[in-house]
Amino acid sequence: MTSNIIVVDDDQDLRESIVEVLIDNGFRTMSCESAEIALQKVAIEIPSLVIVDNMMPGMGGMAFIPLLKKDYPSVKIIMITAFSTIDNAVAAMKAGADDYLPKPFKRDELLVAVRLNLERLKFEQQIGAPGMDEAFSCLANEIRRKILTTLFHKKEMRFMDITRHLGISDHTKVNFHLKKLKSNTLVAQNREKTYTLTPQGEKMVDYLSVLSQRISD
Amino acid sequence: MTSNIIVVDDDQDLRESIVEVLIDNGFRTMSCESAEIALQKVAIEIPSLVIVDNMMPGMGGMAFIPLLKKDYPSVKIIMITAFSTIDNAVAAMKAGADDYLPKPFKRDELLVAVRLNLERLKFEQQIGAPGMDEAFSCLANEIRRKILTTLFHKKEMRFMDITRHLGISDHTKVNFHLKKLKSNTLVAQNREKTYTLTPQGEKMVDYLSVLSQRISD
DNA sequence: TGTTTTTGTGAAACATAGTTCACATATAAA
DNA sequence: TTTATATGTGAACTATGTTTCACAAAAACA
Numbered sequence: 001m002t003s004n005i006i007v008v009d010d011d012q013d014l015r016e017s018i019v020e021v022l023i024d025n026g027f028r029t030m031s032c033e034s035a036e037i038a039l040q041k042v043a044i045e046i047p048s049l050v051i052v053d054n055m056m057p058g059m060g061g062m063a064f065i066p067l068l069k070k071d072y073p074s075v076k077i078i079m080i081t082a083f084s085t086i087d088n089a090v091a092a093m094k095a096g097a098d099d100y101l102p103k104p105f106k107r108d109e110l111l112v113a114v115r116l117n118l119e120r121l122k123f124e125q126q127i128g129a130p131g132m133d134e135a136f137s138c139l140a141n142e143i144r145r146k147i148l149t150t151l152f153h154k155k156e157m158r159f160m161d162i163t164r165h166l167g168i169s170d171h172t173k174v175n176f177h178l179k180k181l182k183s184n185t186l187v188a189q190n191r192e193k194t195y196t197l198t199p200q201g202e203k204m205v206d207y208l209s210v211l212s213q214r215i216s217d
Numbered sequence: 218m219t220s221n222i223i224v225v226d227d228d229q230d231l232r233e234s235i236v237e238v239l240i241d242n243g244f245r246t247m248s249c250e251s252a253e254i255a256l257q258k259v260a261i262e263i264p265s266l267v268i269v270d271n272m273m274p275g276m277g278g279m280a281f282i283p284l285l286k287k288d289y290p291s292v293k294i295i296m297i298t299a300f301s302t303i304d305n306a307v308a309a310m311k312a313g314a315d316d317y318l319p320k321p322f323k324r325d326e327l328l329v330a331v332r333l334n335l336e337r338l339k340f341e342q343q344i345g346a347p348g349m350d351e352a353f354s355c356l357a358n359e360i361r362r363k364i365l366t367t368l369f370h371k372k373e374m375r376f377m378d379i380t381r382h383l384g385i386s387d388h389t390k391v392n393f394h395l396k397k398l399k400s401n402t403l404v405a406q407n408r409e410k411t412y413t414l415t416p417q418g419e420k421m422v423d424y425l426s427v428l429s430q431r432i433s434d
Numbered sequence: 435t436g437t438t439t440t441t442g443t444g445a446a447a448c449a450t451a452g453t454t455c456a457c458a459t460a461t462a463a464a
Numbered sequence: 465t466t467t468a469t470a471t472g473t474g475a476a477c478t479a480t481g482t483t484t485c486a487c488a489a490a491a492a493c494a
Contacts, residue, residue: 435494436493436494437492437493437494438491438492438493438494439490439491439492439493440489440490440491440492441488441489441490441491442487442488442489442490443486443487443488443489444485444486444487445484445485445486445487446483446484446485446486447482447483447484447485448481448482448483448484449480449481449482449483450479450480450481450482451478451479451480451481452477452478452479452480453476453477453478453479454475454476454477454478455474455475455476455477456473456474456475456476457472457473457474457475458471458472458473458474459470459471459472459473460469460470460471460472461468461469461470461471462467462468462469462470463466463467463468463469464465464466464467464468
């Protein structure tokens with residue numbers, strides 16, 4: 001899924017020069033001259049980023065942003081304003097813009113803002129991915145974390161050895177958590193019934209060590 | 218809590234030279250000449266690491282280890298064996314030793330093994346700490362992760378703005394998760410009712426970015 | 435002022451996670 | 465073979481997390 005950018009500006013010269021810069025830098029880009037048309041276009045293909053001028057005939061950027069965010073809350077919005085005042089910036093952010101570009105701006109300022117906001121989008125999409133739920137809830141249990149670290153040091157262990165190593169009397173409890181780890185493919189069971197970390201499991205322990213080092217700073 | 222090491226060996230010369238090396242390197246160290254006495258000593262103060270010779274009059278290391286691990290599963294054990302054979306090493310690890318030091322060993326080999334196993338202990342204690350439970354279970358929910366990342370980018374937001382930004386219709390749902398984030402002190406509420414990340418919350422987003430970058434490699 | 439929006443609480447319903455127990459099969463040891 | 469240990473399953477129970485709904489005080493707005 002490549003990023004798709006829409007430029008909304010009634011000033012044809014500015015609009016075309018922005019599009020040119022973006023396309024030259026490899027961004028898939030469309031444009032239109034009013035907020036009304038933009039709303040129709042986004043319905044056809046949801047963009048990753050919208051660059052919109054504040055001052056336009058008809059619906060201005062300030063009115064456009066809430067409408068857009070309402071239906072597509074993840075879309076990033078950069079607002080272009082005629083003059084750089086604090087009031088302008090505050091108003092833009094308040095309306096729901098993610099970034100703010102006062103005219104006149106340089107080619108590089110545009111590119112920096114575009115790249116930054118696409119990065120943020122990607123980050124938020126990764127974090128928001130439901131796949132992360134499983135990963136975190138799997139780590140949200142002391143016994144499972146201990147099993148992971150234990151298997152990390154002793155490459156290969158039998159069921160009762162793990163149980164005893166953790167000092168847990170009820171082996172079915174350990175079994176329960178081992179099953180979870182297995183179903184999340186962090187731990188696997190060999191032909192000979194011994195348990196080992198999967199490659200993903202090893203990665204998890206690696207993340208854990210990063211986290212615990214950072215948390216205990 | 219400084220690390221405490223117990224050296225268990227019937228050979229007085231070897232025992233005292235090990236203790237000397239350890240103390241010279243700043244480790245708090247005790248020693249005794251039999252497994253039986255060692256079991257009494259650990260009951261008084263639980264050590265971080267036990268260095269035990271395999272061949273001793275009375276109870277040998279192989280019998281000693283399961284007894285020790287049963288009551289103190291977290292204690293790290295380095296076993297010293299007379300001859301370096303694969304069978305010896307396998308037997309030691311099978312008995313529950315965490316590391317294996319064949320005689321004769323050099324001063325540096327001893328120190329490397331000691332440091333490595335104390336590092337592992339520290340790591341496992343950090344991972345096993347119940348405090349990590351809260352952190353992970355707090356992250357084990359998509360809405361809470363999204364709130365964190367949202368607040369990370371927009372420094373300060375009001376309640377309904379967060380709700381709308383996430384595209385969630387029922388505001389009480391967002392309220393529920395905000396409360397969890399507040400009680401975990403990842404998010405705080407200003408005088409003016411706006412929500413912001415706490416320093417800990419910022420750290421969390423930082424960990425999240427580390428994790429998501431690594432997971433999506 | 436009355437009206438709407440914002441911000442919030444608490445109960446009920448529902449969902450998921452975790453523990454414990456009773457039991458069963460397989461494997462190893464005596 | 466008998467006995468013990470290792471490994472595992474499923475049901476009942478408990479705890480915790482999440483959603484939904486009805487309602488309400490506070491703040492902003494008209």
